[in-house]
Amino acid sequence: MKTLLDTYKAIVLHEVTLWFKVGKTSDFSENGGSCIKYQDKQIAVFNFKRENKWYACQNLCPHKMEMVLSRGMIGDASGIPKVACPMHKKTFSLENGENLNGDLEAIATYPVKIEDGFVFVGFES
Amino acid sequence: MKTIIIVGNGMVGYKFCEKFIAQTKNDAYNIIVFGEEPRPAYDRVHLSEFFENQDAKALELAPPNWYSDNNIELISNERITDIHRSSKKITTLSDKQYNYDYLVLATGSSPFVPPIKGVEKEGVFVYRTIEDLEDMLSYAKKIKQKNPNARAAVLGGGLLGLEAGKAVMDMGLEPHVVEFAPKLMPRQLDSRSSQVLQLKLESIGINIHLSKATNQILGNGSITGMEFGEDDVLDVEMLVISAGIRPRDELAKTCDLEMGARGGIVVNNKMQTSDPDIFAIGEVALYNQMIYGLVAPGYDMAGIAVAQIIGNEEMLMPEGIDMSTKLKLIGVDVASFGEPFMPASNGHSILFEDKTKSLYKRINISLDGKKLLGGILVGDASDYNMLHQIYLNGMAIPENPEELILGSRGEEGSSFGSAMDLPDTAQICSCESVSKGAICNPILDESSSNIGDVVKCTKAGTGCGGCKPMVTELVNASLKSLGKEVKDTICEHFDYSRQELFGVIKVKELRSFNEVLDQYGKGHGCETCKPLLGSIFASLYNDTPNKEEVIQDTNDKFLANIQRNGTYSVVPRIPGGEITPEKLIVIGEVGKKYKLYTKITGGQRIDLFGAHLNDLPAIWKELIDAGFESGHAYGKSLRTVKSCVGSTWCRYGMDESVSFAIELEDRYKGLRSPHKLKGGVSGCIRECAEARGKDFGVIAVEGGWNLYVAGNGGATPKHALLLVEQVDNETCIKYLDRFLMYYIRTAAPLQRTAAWLDKLEGGIDQLKKIVVEDSLSLATDLENEMQSLVNAYECEWKQIIENEESQKRFKHYVNSEETDDNIVFVPMRDQNMPKHWNF
Numbered sequence: 001m002k003t004l005l006d007t008y009k010a011i012v013l014h015e016v017t018l019w020f021k022v023g024k025t026s027d028f029s030e031n032g033g034s035c036i037k038y039q040d041k042q043i044a045v046f047n048f049k050r051e052n053k054w055y056a057c058q059n060l061c062p063h064k065m066e067m068v069l070s071r072g073m074i075g076d077a078s079g080i081p082k083v084a085c086p087m088h089k090k091t092f093s094l095e096n097g098e099n100l101n102g103d104l105e106a107i108a109t110y111p112v113k114i115e116d117g118f119v120f121v122g123f124e125s
Numbered sequence: 126m127k128t129i130i131i132v133g134n135g136m137v138g139y140k141f142c143e144k145f146i147a148q149t150k151n152d153a154y155n156i157i158v159f160g161e162e163p164r165p166a167y168d169r170v171h172l173s174e175f176f177e178n179q180d181a182k183a184l185e186l187a188p189p190n191w192y193s194d195n196n197i198e199l200i201s202n203e204r205i206t207d208i209h210r211s212s213k214k215i216t217t218l219s220d221k222q223y224n225y226d227y228l229v230l231a232t233g234s235s236p237f238v239p240p241i242k243g244v245e246k247e248g249v250f251v252y253r254t255i256e257d258l259e260d261m262l263s264y265a266k267k268i269k270q271k272n273p274n275a276r277a278a279v280l281g282g283g284l285l286g287l288e289a290g291k292a293v294m295d296m297g298l299e300p301h302v303v304e305f306a307p308k309l310m311p312r313q314l315d316s317r318s319s320q321v322l323q324l325k326l327e328s329i330g331i332n333i334h335l336s337k338a339t340n341q342i343l344g345n346g347s348i349t350g351m352e353f354g355e356d357d358v359l360d361v362e363m364l365v366i367s368a369g370i371r372p373r374d375e376l377a378k379t380c381d382l383e384m385g386a387r388g389g390i391v392v393n394n395k396m397q398t399s400d401p402d403i404f405a406i407g408e409v410a411l412y413n414q415m416i417y418g419l420v421a422p423g424y425d426m427a428g429i430a431v432a433q434i435i436g437n438e439e440m441l442m443p444e445g446i447d448m449s450t451k452l453k454l455i456g457v458d459v460a461s462f463g464e465p466f467m468p469a470s471n472g473h474s475i476l477f478e479d480k481t482k483s484l485y486k487r488i489n490i491s492l493d494g495k496k497l498l499g500g501i502l503v504g505d506a507s508d509y510n511m512l513h514q515i516y517l518n519g520m521a522i523p524e525n526p527e528e529l530i531l532g533s534r535g536e537e538g539s540s541f542g543s544a545m546d547l548p549d550t551a552q553i554c555s556c557e558s559v560s561k562g563a564i565c566n567p568i569l570d571e572s573s574s575n576i577g578d579v580v581k582c583t584k585a586g587t588g589c590g591g592c593k594p595m596v597t598e599l600v601n602a603s604l605k606s607l608g609k610e611v612k613d614t615i616c617e618h619f620d621y622s623r624q625e626l627f628g629v630i631k632v633k634e635l636r637s638f639n640e641v642l643d644q645y646g647k648g649h650g651c652e653t654c655k656p657l658l659g660s661i662f663a664s665l666y667n668d669t670p671n672k673e674e675v676i677q678d679t680n681d682k683f684l685a686n687i688q689r690n691g692t693y694s695v696v697p698r699i700p701g702g703e704i705t706p707e708k709l710i711v712i713g714e715v716g717k718k719y720k721l722y723t724k725i726t727g728g729q730r731i732d733l734f735g736a737h738l739n740d741l742p743a744i745w746k747e748l749i750d751a752g753f754e755s756g757h758a759y760g761k762s763l764r765t766v767k768s769c770v771g772s773t774w775c776r777y778g779m780d781e782s783v784s785f786a787i788e789l790e791d792r793y794k795g796l797r798s799p800h801k802l803k804g805g806v807s808g809c810i811r812e813c814a815e816a817r818g819k820d821f822g823v824i825a826v827e828g829g830w831n832l833y834v835a836g837n838g839g840a841t842p843k844h845a846l847l848l849v850e851q852v853d854n855e856t857c858i859k860y861l862d863r864f865l866m867y868y869i870r871t872a873a874p875l876q877r878t879a880a881w882l883d884k885l886e887g888g889i890d891q892l893k894k895i896v897v898e899d900s901l902s903l904a905t906d907l908e909n910e911m912q913s914l915v916n917a918y919e920c921e922w923k924q925i926i927e928n929e930e931s932q933k934r935f936k937h938y939v940n941s942e943e944t945d946d947n948i949v950f951v952p953m954r955d956q957n958m959p960k961h962w963n964f
């Protein structure tokens with residue numbers, strides 16, 4: 001199972017060498033999550049409409065290794081934007097992937113940009 | 126500068142350090158701690174939690190830098206092999222020597238492995254360290270790959286053995302507990318309570334084998350079974366030995382310290398061994414000819430040793446040591462306190478047993494009837510904390526002591542009084558020795574304002590956690606005594622209770638999450654307030670979850686229950702449990718086509734498990750075309766109204782219970798509420814529909830229906846209470862409308878009707894006044910509200926299949942038509958099930 005986790009490595013903006021186009025902004029529900037596929041990766045994309053921000057992270061929850069984070073609810077904990085896993089409500093910061101209500105390993109987060117009404121997620125090629 | 130060397134960095138060795146630095150500036154002392162294990166001290170009591178997350182860090186008692194920050198030198202992964210008393214030196218395994226002025230032995234114990242032929246085989250484990258658990262996990266994984274139905278046994282049916290039994294069960298192995306004695310937990314339970322416990326454990330899937338002496342472990346290299354007698358063999362592929370502990374007193378032998386005949390290092394009430402400069406504490410110490418295998422006495426010993434070393438000589442270990450315990454298995458309540466058995470010459474016992482409910486309670490009372498001496502609770506240990514306190518503090522007990530376990534017969538009020546009646550010195554948290562005063566005073570002198578602060582500064586409730594409810598009660602009662610309101614606010618985003626928000630939203634006619642958040646909350650919401658508001662909108666306007674799907678819990682968002690592997694279950698409504706053969710065939714066809722695991726539920730309907738997210742709309746289209754509707758199995762809403770066949774067929778039936786159940790289920794289907802709602806209708810008092818185990822239950826009697834409310838099965842079963850008698854269908858529905866609507870308006874989030882009625886001031890009598898006599902003049906409102914909800918009902922799955930746009934939600938990927946390839950099924954009895962979680 002370890003290998004599945006290893007597929008995901010956090011990328012910060014300046015490391016991005018490839019912006020992958022994942023769809024129109026209107027394909028993504030407001031203040032909710034959706035899942036996209038890039039090569040062998042499942043990535044959860046969140047349209048945090050209340051702040052006009054977009055976030056992306058691995059779809060894999062490190063708790064029980066289920067591909068479900070995109071189906072979780074988003075919100076904030078003391079101002080930190082977060083997603084709650086739909087299975088057992090572990091919460092993760094959308095900014096740096098940190099597990100906010102436990103000691104699970106941080107999840108990988110990815111940069112998102114919006115251009116001409118399209119959503120792009122940043123990867124290292 | 127004096128040097129204190131502590132041998133053993135386990136729970137008690139760690140507590141010694143913690144208490145030491147709390148007592149004195151340790152620049153006068155040089156402290157060195159040796160631990161044989163590779164990591165710093167961790168919480169062994171909660172070792173089993175490691176199976177859940179394999180997070181060793183979460184169990185750490187303090188981070189590694191805590192030791193250096195407090196001038197303590199920690200040397201892990203190093204065993205002490207010798208003590209040289211004459212030169213006051215110790216030697217380590219790597220042959221280094223250290224001088225000491227004081228030596229503290231906190232070497233704990235090791236699991237006792239009986240000398241059974243074959244115990245050395247592969248697949249036999251003990252249960253003591255994180256490494257043991259890691260080994261068990263990887264072995265379990267291996268044997269499960271070969272055989273998904275592999276079995277594992279635990280040798281020993283004591284406190285720890287049962288915990289190990291649950292652990293192997295959670296690893297996906299078929300658990301068997303083998304005990305030599307004729308009863309479980311022989312040290313804590315009498316035979317009747319042990320029988321009740323056995324039934325309970327068997328009901329959750331743990332197999333119990335009593336009076337079994339193991340002759341040998343079978344297998345060629347690795348274990349394949351256990352042999353008890355000639356033809357008495359249990360096939361198992363793994364064994365966990367939990368047959369007691371043996372103190373790790375080997376160091377005492379190297380230097381001739383006085384030891385007990387059956388092991389353990391003898392100490393006096395200062396925790397000194399036969400050498401006054403050497404102390405022994407924890408599970409290695411033999412005090413009053415006893416080894417204490419619990420952490421609380423070990424912590425007390427650590428405190429005594431600290432006091433003695435720093436010269437506080439009047440602090441002595443008390444004579445009597447409290448060995449009360451509570452089992453930590455979720456869903457299995459077992460506790461024993463004080464003197465659980467007690468010969469009849471010392472007092473008399475009061476017993477209560479109800480095998481049908483797996484309930485057993487026993488209390489032992491002094492001969493003069495004034496004091497509680499001990500007791501046993503199985504099946505419901507909710508009164509453990511209070512009884513334990515009454516015992517510990519020698520508090521007066523009621524004139525009719527049976528009230529302590531049966532509740533008082535009189536009108537109202539509990540026979541205990543409240544936790545506030547305890548003396549200030551009463552020890553509430555025995556793991557961390559925190560008294561009632563220490564918990565209440567910071568609130569009363571206003572240096573703390575909430576439970577979080579109190580826990581932070583006292584550490585109360587951070588050990589075994591058993592005292593948490595009492596700590597909460599004390600903090601809330603102290604706040605209340607200052608006239609401060611103890612408010613059940615929802616979360617950090619809303620400073621309101623559910624009932625308050627319900628009122629605000631209703632009056633202001635707010636309809637969306639953002640509207641409410643912007644006007645009455647702060648921040649961006651979270652997984653607590655979002656579904657709560659969703660539920661309120663539904664209860665006020667009967668909006669289905671499709672209206673604002675992003676604020677719904679995952680089950681409501683996808684109108685299906687998420688399963689262990691990320692697939693979903695499908696439960697069509699089958700009102701009253703009545704179904705035509707044609708419809709049964711449709712369910713069968715759908716199950717076959719989409720390869721769904723099919724099961725009859727406990728609620729008289731059929732559940733189809735393992736549906737891929739992207740198949741849900743197609744599955745529901747086929748079901749709806751055949752006349753089915755959503756069964757709301759995913760919602761906090763009406764589930765089923767269970768029925769018995771009633772007078773339609775049954776020779777005892779007094780009325781048409783199926784017809785009435787269908788009428789009620791159709792009326793309340795889709796109704797959103799603070800928690801799920803279940804109903805039942807029985808055709809006579811034989812009660813085959815178990816109506817009194819439901820939130821509302823109707824039973825046909827001579828002259829009409831009896832209506833019972835606020836019952837449930839589940840974790841804390843409660844029988845529903847009689848609201849009205851002998852009413853006709855119409856009147857029954859009228860009162861039900863009022864009852865349900867009043868509950869929906871006023872309950873706390875996720876509070877079922879029984880818990881809600883429990884908290885309603887005045888209880889069932891008050892409810893009767895409100896619902897039947899209309900004492901609050903609410904009846905018309907409540908009825909109208911319910912009627913408008915009933916009129917607004919729409920099947921939310923029908924909404925989805927009629928609206929293509931909304932089906933986008935059910936695609937696994939936005940940018941691909943593929944399905945999730947991470948989902949793995951394994952075969953099970955001609956059907957499919959998800960792969961086990963094995964981490």
Ligand code: SRM
Nearest residue numbers: 686694725726727728730732758764837838839840841877
């Ligand atoms: C399928 C079923 C078990 C079965 O195979 O028979 C079941 C399955 C679940 N039950 Fe149940 N319960 C089922 C009948 C029951 C019953 C029996 C009954 O209804 O007569 C009870 C005891 C009666 C009662 O509720 O008072 C029951 C008491 C619970 C509880 C404990 C509630 C409590 O108040 O203590 C939970 C947990 C909760 O709701 O918070 C629960 C929760 C669950 C959940 C929803 C847990 C979850 O979130 O995944 C399970 C999901 C089902 C699914 O995915 O479809 N289930 N559950 C039964 C579905 C009945 C139905 O047709 O809808």
Ligand SMILES: Cc1cc2nc3c(=O)[nH]c(=O)nc-3n(C[C@H](O)[C@H](O)[C@H](O)COP(=O)(O)OP(=O)(O)OC[C@H]3O[C@@H](n4cnc5c(N)ncnc54)[C@H](O)[C@@H]3O)c2cc1C
Nearest residue numbers: 133135136137161169170204205232233407408418419420
């Ligand atoms: C699974 C499990 C569940 C439990 N549940 C409960 C419970 O619910 N309630 C309760 O009260 N108690 C419970 N206990 C018991 C509790 O954990 C023990 O009472 C407690 O850990 C005893 O502390 P200790 O420091 O004496 O021993 P330990 O915690 O065992 O620490 C002793 C340490 O000394 C080390 N050591 C030994 N010899 C040497 C040496 N020569 N040199 C260097 N280091 C050495 C050992 O490696 C060990 O790390 C449970 C125990 C287990 C295993």
Ligand code: SF4
Nearest residue numbers: 769775778808809813
């Ligand atoms: S409850 Fe009464 S009517 Fe219903 S099946 Fe049982 S005996 Fe028959």
Ligand code: FES
Nearest residue numbers: 061063064085088
């Ligand atoms: S799988 Fe995500 S919280 Fe458990």
